[in-house]
Amino acid sequence: MSGNTFFLHHYEASPYAEKIRAMFGLAGQAWGSVLTSPYPPRPDIDPLAGGYRRIPVAHLGADVFCDTALIAAELAALTGLGELAPTVADSAAQALAERAEGDVFFAAITSAPPLKLLGRLLASVGPAGTVRFIRDRAGMMKDASTRPPRGAEAARVFDAYLADLDGHLAAQECLAGDGLSYADFCAYHPIWLAQSVGGASTLERYANVGEWLQRMASLGQGGRREMTAEQAFCEAAETEPRPLPDDPGAHEALGSEATIAPDDYAKIGVTGRLVAATGERYILARETEGLGSVHVHFPRDGYALRPPVA
C-alpha cells in the first residue's frame, strides 16, 4: 500500500523547489506542501530522508525521493506526463539544461547585487537567520567539487546563458520543441532565482527568454495544500514502502549497508541497506523508530555510494 498524498518538503525561496512547483502547475497535480527552514537542522525532514540535506525532498507514503531529477521521474509516472521525465532527447536543450543547473545556478546568486541579496535575506529570515544562512552555505561549499563563478565572471556566465537561451528560443517555443518538457524547468529555475534576489531585472535584450519566462511563471503550482510535518510523518508511518522494482539491478553492495551522498556539494550521506540499484536509481531501506520501514530513492547520476563509515 502506498500513501495518497504526494508531499513536497521545501521552502519558498528554493529554486530547485520552484522547478518542481512549476511542474505541479503544468500537470495540475494536487500535492501536500510542507514548509521547512532554509538551513538545517530540519527535524521535519530527517526522519524521512535520514539526513539528506538538500531541498526539495518528496515522498509518497514510505517512499522518499531525493533530487529533483528523480522527483520529476516520479511525477511523470504519477501524472502520465512523460515529458516531465528527466531524459532530454534534444542535445542542444540538454546542454542548456545542464548549464542552467551547473555554473549558471551558482552565478544566479553570485552575480546578484550584494545589497539587494542581503536585503532579501534579512526580510525573509531576520538578522540572526541571515548570519546562520551565510555560515551554513559557506560550510556546505567547503568540500564541494564545484567552484561557483564569482564577481565579473559570474555576471558573464549568467549573461552568456541568457543570450544562448534567447538564440535557442528564437527558433522554437520551448527548449526541446513546441511543448514544455523537463529541460524547460531546469532552464527556468535559475532565472527565477536571479530575479527573486534582485538580479536579471531586465530581460529587454532577450525578448524570447522574456516571453518564455512569462509562460513558465504563469504555470502556477497546481493543487497546493499546506500540511504539517506530522501529517507527512503519519502517511509514511501508516504505509509500507511500495514493492521494489521487478529487477533490482546488479551491484556488489546489494543487500548490505551502504551510504549514499551527492558527489558535488552538500555531500552529507544517508545510510541504509541497499535494496535496489537499477540503471536509474539507488534505493536504501531504512528501519526507523518512528516511521517503521522507509525506502529512500536517489538518482545514480550525481550520487556516490560507499560502504558506511564504521
Ligand SMILES: N[C@@H](CCC(=O)N[C@@H](CS)C(=O)NCC(=O)O)C(=O)O
Ligand atoms: N541536484 C539537486 C540540487 C538541489 C539543491 O541544490 N537545492 C538547494 C536549494 S534550492 C539546497 O539544497 N541548498 C542547501 C539547503 O537548502 O540546505 C536537485 O536537483 O534536487
